[in-house]
Structure formats: structure tokens, C-alpha cells
Amino acid sequence: MEFNLTILGNNSAIPSHGRHPAAQVLQMGNEYFLIDCGEGTQMQMNHFDIKRSRINYIFISHLHGDHFFGLIGLLNSYSLLRREKTLHIFCHQPLKALIDIQLQTCGTVLTFEIEYHFLPDKQQIIFENKQTMVQCFPLQHRIACLGFLFKEKVEGRKILKDKIEKYKVPIAQMEALKNGEDFVDANGTVIDNALLTADLPPARSYAYVSDTLFLPEIAAHIPQVNLLYHEATFKNEDAQRAADTFHSTASQSATIAHLAKTKKLLVGHFSAKYHQEHLQELLQQAREIFTETIISEEGKKYEIE
Amino acid sequence: MEFNLTILGNNSAIPSHGRHPAAQVLQMGNEYFLIDCGEGTQMQMNHFDIKRSRINYIFISHLHGDHFFGLIGLLNSYSLLRREKTLHIFCHQPLKALIDIQLQTCGTVLTFEIEYHFLPDKQQIIFENKQTMVQCFPLQHRIACLGFLFKEKVEGRKILKDKIEKYKVPIAQMEALKNGEDFVDANGTVIDNALLTADLPPARSYAYVSDTLFLPEIAAHIPQVNLLYHEATFKNEDAQRAADTFHSTASQSATIAHLAKTKKLLVGHFSAKYHQEHLQELLQQAREIFTETIISEEGKKYEIE
Numbered sequence: 001m002e003f004n005l006t007i008l009g010n011n012s013a014i015p016s017h018g019r020h021p022a023a024q025v026l027q028m029g030n031e032y033f034l035i036d037c038g039e040g041t042q043m044q045m046n047h048f049d050i051k052r053s054r055i056n057y058i059f060i061s062h063l064h065g066d067h068f069f070g071l072i073g074l075l076n077s078y079s080l081l082r083r084e085k086t087l088h089i090f091c092h093q094p095l096k097a098l099i100d101i102q103l104q105t106c107g108t109v110l111t112f113e114i115e116y117h118f119l120p121d122k123q124q125i126i127f128e129n130k131q132t133m134v135q136c137f138p139l140q141h142r143i144a145c146l147g148f149l150f151k152e153k154v155e156g157r158k159i160l161k162d163k164i165e166k167y168k169v170p171i172a173q174m175e176a177l178k179n180g181e182d183f184v185d186a187n188g189t190v191i192d193n194a195l196l197t198a199d200l201p202p203a204r205s206y207a208y209v210s211d212t213l214f215l216p217e218i219a220a221h222i223p224q225v226n227l228l229y230h231e232a233t234f235k236n237e238d239a240q241r242a243a244d245t246f247h248s249t250a251s252q253s254a255t256i257a258h259l260a261k262t263k264k265l266l267v268g269h270f271s272a273k274y275h276q277e278h279l280q281e282l283l284q285q286a287r288e289i290f291t292e293t294i295i296s297e298e299g300k301k302y303e304i305e
Numbered sequence: 306m307e308f309n310l311t312i313l314g315n316n317s318a319i320p321s322h323g324r325h326p327a328a329q330v331l332q333m334g335n336e337y338f339l340i341d342c343g344e345g346t347q348m349q350m351n352h353f354d355i356k357r358s359r360i361n362y363i364f365i366s367h368l369h370g371d372h373f374f375g376l377i378g379l380l381n382s383y384s385l386l387r388r389e390k391t392l393h394i395f396c397h398q399p400l401k402a403l404i405d406i407q408l409q410t411c412g413t414v415l416t417f418e419i420e421y422h423f424l425p426d427k428q429q430i431i432f433e434n435k436q437t438m439v440q441c442f443p444l445q446h447r448i449a450c451l452g453f454l455f456k457e458k459v460e461g462r463k464i465l466k467d468k469i470e471k472y473k474v475p476i477a478q479m480e481a482l483k484n485g486e487d488f489v490d491a492n493g494t495v496i497d498n499a500l501l502t503a504d505l506p507p508a509r510s511y512a513y514v515s516d517t518l519f520l521p522e523i524a525a526h527i528p529q530v531n532l533l534y535h536e537a538t539f540k541n542e543d544a545q546r547a548a549d550t551f552h553s554t555a556s557q558s559a560t561i562a563h564l565a566k567t568k569k570l571l572v573g574h575f576s577a578k579y580h581q582e583h584l585q586e587l588l589q590q591a592r593e594i595f596t597e598t599i600i601s602e603e604g605k606k607y608e609i610e
Contacts, residue, residue, distance in 0.1 A: 039378040073344040
């Protein structure tokens with residue numbers, strides 16, 4: 001299954017140094033999930049050749065403007081382009097009223113339905129399809145804020161093509177084999193499932209954590225994720241400012257990655273005060289605790305491996 | 306006086322082909338007026354090195370999203386940057402409630418005051434200072450929509466430096482000369498004002514017209530403007546679509562420029578369906594009626610001469 005992440009915005013609230021407010025697109029199989037939608041998200045999609053129309057699910061972590069001010073513009077464009085497909089928005093409840101009053105004031109009747117899924121304040125599965133599961137979990141910010149865990153579903157057994165040919169297993173038996181059943185051939189001989197199948201690779205996962213105070217409990221919600229995007233709004237020397245504003249430092253984000261036994265850490269949500277060279281210092285601070293850290297870059301696609 | 310216009314967005318509602326929703330900055334002397342504020346306006350300001358902090362007056366033509374969805378983000382950034390100076394917003398009344406509910410939901414208390422100036426539905430002077438006068442005038446769109454005329458104030462006489470030296474006029478007399486008074490020298494000789502001063506150049510003006518159905522009456526509100534920005538959302542062959550959506554075509558915008566005896570016409574607010582080569586065709590259509598037409602370009606500064 002395709003499983004990759006494209007960063008559209010890696011900055012915190014004030015757009016600066018060419019960086020944009022929070023937004024990213026996660027592809028899982030045929031679905032494209034939009035995670036947060038800061039101002040300019042639709043232009044960033046254009047810029048990086050991501051088709052707006054592919055998105056059917058939007059997840060908004062919290063109701064600070066840099067995480068959703070781009071949503072109303074995106075909805076407006078969808079409607080002008082005569083979208084018909086229902087759009088699912090996972091968000092805190094007050095967002096609906098904000099959207100409604102804006103549409104009403106502009107005299108806009110959308111050409112499509114929005115199905116709102118209001119987020120709980122605790123860990124919970126909020127979306128599932130055949131291939132995918134999305135879970136939210138609480139963060140600690142100035143207002144209600146959630147992280148999201150996107151997990152591949154891996155069920156059953158992987159069929160070994162060469163063994164299928166060798167034992168002449170008919171196509172009709174494939175589902176039974178995937179479910180772990182043995183195969184009985186025309187002579188009544190039982191072929192053990194383990195001879196015909198292998199373990200599937202472990203389920204991959206991606207976690208999005210923005211914005212939050214340093215919160216070690218997060219690690220328990222995202223065990224061994226393949227890729228973690230964690231906010232690192234501040235460098236270590238600005239730890240007090242991080243605490244005051246309910247944000248994390250480079251070292252704190254790396255500590256979460258370490259505690260969760262993450263494979264790779266992508267840091268972002270950078271303060272507007274940091275130029276590109278400051279981000280290199282921030283990276284070094286994170287790497288002292290968690291070596292597999294990288295600085296998120298807008299427009300870059302990260303494979304979840 | 307400095308008098309120039311920088312285009313930040315020249316597209317209609319759906320951002321496309323690298324073009325942005327409506328926004329422009331007009332410099333008149335020391336004041337920077339922001340006219341409309343589509344999504345991404347603050348990023349465009351960064352991109353084109355226009356300091357956000359210079360802006361104290363914002364004019365919103367109407368409440369369709371592509372003309373104001375960038376405003377809430379700009380206000381948010383001002384507050385995060387701890388702006389203290391009052392910001393004046395000229396807009397239709399419902400915008401205040403939209404801004405208020407968004408700030409409230411985000412838990413944002415602005416660090417500065419907003420002074421709202423609600424727009425009338427007829428021609429009226431809405432702003433004046435020593436050097437400048439701003440007048441609004443009605444357009445015809447799907448919702449209440451106004452154009453804006455920005456006019457230099459030219460009062461009094463221009464002092465001729467060489468004549469001042471020749472007749473030894475003391476500095477204290479300058480204001481009187483500007484007001485057209487004669488000068489009486491130490492010997493009691495009267496020096497005629499006309500010998501010491503000349504006519505000032507005529508007052509320059511700039512008019513912003515977006516969005517509107519073709520409306521010949523507009524010309525009477527903007528006589529002989531030096532620069533007219535008029536929407537030309539559609540090419541002539543899409544005239545029916547223009548009429549249906551209350552927009553103008555290339556020829557229609559050029560006709561307004563011609564009727565108003567405009568010096569120069571800048572067309573913009575282009576439909577998302579047009580690529581750059583289509584805009585060249587649109588330009589040719591306008592020039593058939595009004596030769597002094599140019600295609601507005603984002604990031605370009607136009608002097609009002």
C-alpha cells in the first residue's frame with residue numbers, strides 16, 4: 001500500500017521565511033488525508049501538484065487559526081468547482097458554527113455535503129476502512145488539542161506464489177489461505193498453511209503531534225510508529241517560552257520519539273523567529289537525544305517505511 | 306507624494322496558475338492602504354517585501370471569500386507580533402461578527418483595537434487625511450459591493466524656489482504664498498503671487514473596481530483617473546457567463562476605462578479557467594477598445610503618474 005506524507009506547511013502561527021502554517025497530506029492507499037489546514041493550504045496543494053479533489057477526509061487538530069484558517073477557502077473552491085462527493089471533517093465542535101456563519105454571510109450554498117465528526121477528548125478510534133485505522137489521542141495545549149495516529153491494517157497471511165503453484169492450490173482457496181486455513185488437495189492430503197503462506201510485514205504507522213507541551217504520556221499512544229511528526233516550535237534555550245505557550249522544544253520532541261521507540265522523527269511547527277540556519281541548530285539539539293531526526297521540508301514527500 | 310500600487314492577487318475566487326485571490330497595497334505618501342485581503346495576502350506581503358506593520362487602513366470591497374478570507378490570519382499575526390496601533394477596517398457590517406466569532410473560538414484577545422467603518426450603499430467620502438481622500442461608489446454584484454476611488458489632495462500654489470531667492474522672501478511667508486497671497490517686501494513693494502508661485506500639478510487618482518456586472522454609471526464616479534484597476538474576469542466570448550455571475554468581460558472593462566477617460570487600465574480578477582496565454586487574448590480584446598490597457602501582475606509595482 002502507498003503510504004507517504006507530504007508537508008504543505010511546517011511553520012507555527014506567523015508565516016515567515018517562506019514557511020507556511022500547519023498542513024500536510026497523508027496518502028494511505030487510495031485515500032488522501034488532509035491533516036490541519038492553515039491559511040494558504042489550497043495554494044500549497046497547487047504548488048506541489050496535489051489534487052484538491054482527491055481529499056475526502058480532513059482532520060483538524062485544534063482550533064487555533066494556523067491550523068484551520070485555510071479550510072473555508074478550500075471549501076469555497078470545492079463548491080466553485082462543483083464538488084459533489086461528501087467531505088468528512090474531523091474537528092472540535094465549534095468549527096462547524098464558524099464555517100456555517102461564513103458560508104451564510106458570503107451567500108454560499110455548498111454543492112456538496114459536509115459530514116462533521118466531532119472529536120472526543122480522549123484516545124479513540126475515529127476512522128476505519130479496510131486498510132486503515134485512525135486514532136486520536138489528547139495533547140496538552142492552550143485549548144483542546146489532539147494528536148492523530150494513522151495505522152495500516154495488516155490482517156491474515158501473505159500467500160507464497162511459488163508454493164501455490166507447487167501444490168496446485170485453486171484460486172477459490174486463496175481467501176481461506178489468507179485466513180490461516182490449511183489446504184486439502186484432491187487426494188485428501190492436508191497441506192499445512194505454514195507451507196503456503198508467510199507472515200505479512202508488520203503494520204506501518206504515522207503519528208501527528210502538534211501542538212503540545214512536553215507530555216511523556218504521548219509515547220504510550222504511539223508505540224513504535226514508523227514516522228512521527230512532532231512539533232518542535234522552539235530550540236532548547238527557549239524552553240521557558242515553550243512552556244509558557246504550551247509548546248515543545250527540540251529535545252522534548254526527540255524525547256517523545258525516543259520513549260515511543262519511533263523509527264524516524266520529523267520535526268516542524270517552527271517559530272517564526274528562526275531562520276533556516278537556526279533550524280540546523282534545532283536539528284542538532286534533537287539529534288543529541290534521537291539520531292533519526294530530520295527537519296520537515298515543505299513540498300517534500302516522506303515515505304513511511 | 307509617493308503614489309503607487311502593488312498587486313498581491315489578481316485572480317478570481319479559485320487560486321490557480323500561481324495566481325492569488327484579490328489583494329493589493331496602495332501607497333499614498335506615508336500611508337499604505339490594503340485593498341481587499343484574499344487568502345494568502347500576508348504570505349504575498351512577505352514574498353514581495355511589503356511590511357505588514359505599515360498598514361493601518363484596510364478596505365474590503367464585499368463579503369465574498371476571495372476578497373477577505375486572508376483578513377483573520379493577518380489580524381492573528383498582528384496580534385502575535387504584539388501590534389498596538391489601531392487598525393481601521395472599512396467593510397460591510399457583517400464582517401465584524403465573522404471576525405469576532407473566530408477570535409472568540411480561538412481564544413484570541415487582540416493586542417490592538419480594530420476600528421470598523423461600515424460602508425454605505427452609495428457614493429460617499431469614507432476617509433480623508435491631509436494628503437488623501439477615499440470615496441466609495443456602488444458596483445453591481447451578487448451581494449453588496451463597492452468600488453474605491455483614492456484621490457490625492459492638491460491645494461494651494463507651488464512655490465518657485467528661484468523666485469523666492471530673487472525677491473528675498475523670508476521663510477515665514479511661505480504658507481501665505483501657498484495660499485495665494487501676494488508678498489510685500491521691506492520697501493512696501495507688492496510682489497504679485499503669480500510671480501512667486503505656479504499651479505500645482507493636477508491631483509492624481511486611482512480607482513479599484515472589483516467585482517461588478519458591466520455598469521456604465523461607474524465611469525461618472527471615477528472621471529479621468531490616472532490608473533483604473535477594473536475586473537475583467539472573462540474574455541468576450543464568455544460574456545454570458547460574465548452576466549450570469551455578475552462579472553465583466555475584457556471589452557466591458559475597457560469600455561468603462563474609455564468612458565471615464567482613464568489614463569491607464571489595469572485588468573485583473575481573472576477566471577481560474579485562463580492560463581497565461583489566454584490572458585494575452587483577453588488583453589488584445591480590451592486593447593481593441595482602450596489601447597492603454599495592461600494585464601496586472603502579482604508583485605509588480607505600478608506608479609500612478
